[in-house]
Amino acid sequence: MGVTKGLMALPEVALAMLQGGAKGLADSRLENLRRLKEGGLRTTRLLLRVPRLSRVTEVVELADLSLNSEVAVIKALDQVSQSRKRKHGVILMVDLGDLREGVWPDDLGSVLKEIKQLRWAQVVGLGANFACYGGVLPTPDKMERLLSLKKEAEKILDRPIPILSAGNSSSLSFLLRRQIPFGLTQLRVGEGILLGRESTRREPIPSTFQDAFVVVAEVIELKRKPSIPVGEIGLDAFGRTPQFEDRGLRKRAILAIGRQDVVPEGLLPLDRGVRILGASSDHMVIDVTDLNRSLAVGDELSFLPNYAALLAAVTSPYVSEVIVGEKEEGRRNQKVAASFTM
Numbered sequence: 320m321g322v323t324k325g326l327m328a329l330p331e332v333a334l335a336m337l338q339g340g341a342k343g344l345a346d347s348r349l350e351n352l353r354r355l356k357e358g359g360l361r362t363t364r365l366l367l368r369v370p371r372l373s374r375v376t377e378v379v380e381l382a383d384l385s386l387n388s389e390v391a392v393i394k395a396l397d398q399v400s401q402s403r404k405r406k407h408g409v410i411l412m413v414d415l416g417d418l419r420e421g422v423w424p425d426d427l428g429s430v431l432k433e434i435k436q437l438r439w440a441q442v443v444g445l446g447a448n449f450a451c452y453g454g455v456l457p458t459p460d461k462m463e464r465l466l467s468l469k470k471e472a473e474k475i476l477d478r479p480i481p482i483l484s485a486g487n488s489s490s491l492s493f494l495l496r497r498q499i500p501f502g503l504t505q506l507r508v509g510e511g512i513l514l515g516r517e518s519t520r521r522e523p524i525p526s527t528f529q530d531a532f533v534v535v536a537e538v539i540e541l542k543r544k545p546s547i548p549v550g551e552i553g554l555d556a557f558g559r560t561p562q563f564e565d566r567g568l569r570k571r572a573i574l575a576i577g578r579q580d581v582v583p584e585g586l587l588p589l590d591r592g593v594r595i596l597g598a599s600s601d602h603m604v605i606d607v608t609d610l611n612r613s614l615a616v617g618d619e620l621s622f623l624p625n626y627a628a629l630l631a632a633v634t635s636p637y638v639s640e641v642i643v644g645e646k647e648e649g650r651r652n653q654k655v656a657a658s659f660t661m
């Protein structure tokens with residue numbers, strides 16, 4: 320499943336995921352699933368965040384499948400499904416130690432018995448999540464555990480469970496090393512597709528691009544200033560005590576981008592000789608002393624975002640998205656699917 324939440328389900332990117340071979344699209348937000356539905360992409364839609372009891376009607380309307388962990392919610396989904404005459408597939412999450420969503424394995428049997436009789440919101444899969452809250456890695460023994468829980472669940476339900484949803488981009492390294500055990504049928508991949516990195520060690524995935532998204536910001540001030548603030552030091556705009564290194568007089572630029580637009584710590588300058596010094600809500604201060612090209616007020620600088628920075632940029636109302644075709648992007652002579660400009 321191609322996970323579209325990193326781009327608020329931007330239709331062009333969702334379509335590219337399907338063209339690239341994803342069997343369906345998944346998102347954590349109902350708003351994004353609606354965007355996919357109204358965009359006319361005909362494919363299976365999966366809701367990633369366990370549904371709110373207060374929103375089950377929309378879940379049935381917008382998603383074919385959802386990840387679940389609460390009996391009350393699954394029963395409510397079943398009622399709505401029945402009244403709408405629209406079946407809904409439940410992927411029951413088991414918590415294999417990451418301590419985010421999921422039924423604890425000891426409780427799987429009793430949960431299944433409670434929902435076994437439901438006809439409209441039926442359990443069609445078992446799933447697990449890794450490396451999200453607890454940073455727990457999807458190791459081979461966790462995968463085997465998932466497989467054995469599936470067998471146990473099939474016995475209790477007395478029917479086969481077609482989907483075994485084995486995690487997110489952090490499980491990709493298994494797939495690439497061909498260590499994924501037979502029987503796991505689904506991965507839910509966002510970062511791996513969008514940024515070309517498996518997410519546990521952030522290593523590039525062979526044959527993918529790491530620069531499909533570029534954050535572009537404009538220089539609004541360019542001056543030589545000392546590298547240490549002058550005066551008594553208190554807390555910065557975000558309540559932290561800032562640290563400084565004395566590097567003498569430096570050429571500094573301010574960019575029109577800040578914490579309302581991105582996660583500054585998640586940006587990697589595309590130019591050598593650019594160092595990010597810090598950022599407040601609307602300003603990012605960078606050191607450009609070592610940049611070996613001329614820079615003027617009004618020029619733009621580009622950065623590669625990590626997943627957190629991409630997510631922040633896409634969801635910020637202050638950032639506009641520009642999709643750049645392969646041909647137009649001659650500058651770096653690399654494939655650029657989309658970029659974000661301030």
Ligand SMILES: *Cc1c(COP(=O)(O)O)cnc(C)c1O
Binds near residue numbers: 322
């Ligand atoms: C976001 C999310 C994913 C995708 O994670 P990536 O690391 O981007 O691949 C998968 N599963 C769930 C439940 C998610 O919330």
